[in-house]
Amino acid sequence: MKKILLTLTLCLLAQWGVAQAPKWVEKAKRAVFSVVTYDREDKILNTGNGFFVTEDGIALSDYSLFKGAQRAVVINSEGVQMPVEAVMGADDMYDVVKFRVGISGKKVPALTLATASPSVNTEVCLLPYSTQKDRSYTAGKVKEAAKIAEKYFYYTLDMHLKDKMVSCPVMTADGQVFGLAQKSSGQDTATVCYAIDANFAMAQNVSALSYGDMALKGIGIKKALPDTEEQALVFLYMASSQLAPEKYMEVLNDFISLYPNSADGYLRRASQQLYLSVDEASMDKVAADMDKALEVAQKKDDAYFNRAKMIYNYQLGKPEKVYKDWTLDKALEEIRKAIAIEELPVYVQQEGDILFAKQDYPAAYASYDKVNKSNLASAATFFSAAKTKEMMQAPAEEVLALMDSCMVRFTEPYTEAAAPYLLERAQARMNAGQARSAMLDYDAYFKAVNGNVNDLFYYYREQAALKAKQYQRALDDLAKAIELNPKDLTYRAELAVVNIRVGRNEDALNVLKAALEVDPKYAEAYRLMGIAQIQMKQKSEACASFAKAKELGDTNVDALIEKHCK
Incomplete structure (x- = not known):
């Protein structure tokens, strides 16, 4: 009976609890x-x-x-x-x-x-x-x-x-x-x-x-996406390097859905579509987004600039099949529409890049020269002008003057940002017959990259040292190049040449014998051995070396045979 009453009481309490619920x-x-x-x-x-x-x-x-x-x-x-x-x-x-x-x-x-x-x-x-x-x-x-x-x-x-x-x-x-x-x-x-x-x-x-x-x-x-368009654009930039292409495309679609009148969204999606494109149908989507960007853009010149840049970059990729009218001429047409609205230096720089790709070097230089007289002038713009002058086969001094203007944009001690330009100026100085100055640039480059250089660097610096008649430095740099890349026989041949030049003929022969151990059919090694042996008054040995070089196909040895072995 008590159990029944207790159960009834619990049921009543439960019903009361439900009844009291709001x-x-x-x-x-x-x-x-x-x-x-x-x-x-x-x-x-x-x-x-x-x-x-x-x-x-x-x-x-x-x-x-x-x-x-x-x-x-x-x-x-x-x-x-x-x-x-x-x-x-x-x-x-x-x-x-x-x-x-x-x-x-x-x-x-x-x-x-x-x-x-x-x-x-x-x-x-x-x-x-x-x-x-x-x-x-x-x-x-x-x-x-x-x-x-x-x-x-x-x-x-x-x-x-x-x-x-x-x-x-x-x-x-x-x-x-x-x-x-x-x-x-x-x-x-x-x-x-x-x-x-x-x-x-x-x-x-x-x-x-x-x-x-x-x-x-x-x-x-x-x-x-963040709550404002400005923040959302920064978010897109950050996401582009951290998301898989397909995931990033989803974010771009969200941005366009949220901000349908933002040209940036369509341009970014067009760029991503271009990266993922596999056929003409996917390229049609790129073109459609570019057209929509131009339609909604408040700054039409900026839209034309981005269209030109995208077509230009597409052409740089050297597609097997050109999409419709996406040629360098089309890119040039687009950038000139932007310039017609407002002649911003960044637009003129893009015009120069397109003209350079078209191999119209005089016109490209004219564009770069305009930029270098503007507030956009930088190391990169002077470098562009220098390379254009080089392609025009201008005097080496003119190219070097532009590279000097490029390097003025940096302060010493140089950092890694300046390093590529130091290498370019070193080469320009070599072309202008300034080997000792070129060596200074190579040394500055070495410091700028904290000594993280490869065998080619030592080879190029050796060339400058050789022309500057700093033979010991040349020998040291060649030794480093061989240490980093022992299979490249060019370095061993060059080391033998420098040794012969300073009268170290025995050393040259040892270097060349080591080269032949790497490749017994290396004809140039036999020719250089013959030259060292001539210097050592070993005519018969030299003629045997010249004959072996000729047997292996070295045509440069004929004059030596004619002079020393007839």
Whole structure:
């Protein structure tokens, strides 16, 4: 009898509890959902909870659930699955993530964020995920509210929390959500749990530099774009070097969807399409985006400039089949449209580059000369002019003068930025008969790159040292070149030549014998051996060496045979 009464009492209490539940609970629980995340092999990674905070699909959950995930779906109270489209912000310290769910244009039930934080001892309730149409919830009170991040709170609640309730919403008595339930870290898990401020979770966002955020990097799901076009463009730039091409294309599509009147979006997508293009149909998409960019661009000259640059770069790739009218002439036509609107130095520089590619060197030089008289003048622009003069076969002094103007743009001690230009000026100085000055540039280059040079560097510097009659330096540099690349017989032959020039004929013979050990059919080695032997008054040995060189096909030895062996 007592057992029957006890059961009846519990039933009455349960009915009383449901009856006392606020009417808003049933509707609010529809905003709570289950989350399933998947790994790289598309296997289930984690399951948990979350809830909608806007009718257009913005939702909150715990970061731990999403860490390492490559995709995720939510399952609402009616059992309908919806994909997680993008992560909008995350904080791994407080274990929160904000994301957007694909809802196919339909509105979803969403909770209202609390406008004020509940005070200590305020009655609150937690709504679990459920597919049942009931008003069950867990009641409790705020025990503590500790301030975080200046204006948000971390709550301690007098409430029992089951594992399956993590990241469910914690509500005020009037039905506003103020927190996300979190795992209890203490021992008293039966009566105490915790919640992070929902407004703190909502404050998480994606900024221009978010691709450096380790919390966001830990999630493989696509990231949402920042809130402003300017920041979104920086975000695109950062994403371009960190995402796979297909993933980056998705981000570009999102940008264009969000900012349909931004020429930058179409130009960037055109560039990416060009990189991925495999046939004429894909090239048609590139052209369509370029046309759309021109249509929406506020600065038409900038659009023409980008069109010219894209066609020019396409031509530099030397395609097997030219796409429609995408020739250098077309690129030149586009850049001149930009110049007609505003003659910016950067446009004129592009014009020069296109003319250089067309091998119209006088016209290219005229463009570069204009740039070098503008505020865009730089080491690179003077270098372009110098190379053009070189292609025009101008006097070596004119080329060198331009390279001097190039190097003036740098200050000593030189850094790696100046290193390529130092090598070019060294060669220009060699062409102008200034071997000693060339050596100074080679030495400066060596310091600029902290001695990280290859065998070719030592060979080129040896050539300068030889012309400057600094024979010991020439010998030392050739020894280093051979040490770095012992199979290149040119270096050994050159070392023998320098030794012969300074009268070290025995040393020359030893070098050449070592070369023949690498390649017994190296004809030039026999010819040089003969020259050393002539210097040593060993005529018969020299003639034998010359004969072997001729046998191996060295035509340069004929004059030596005629002179010494007849």
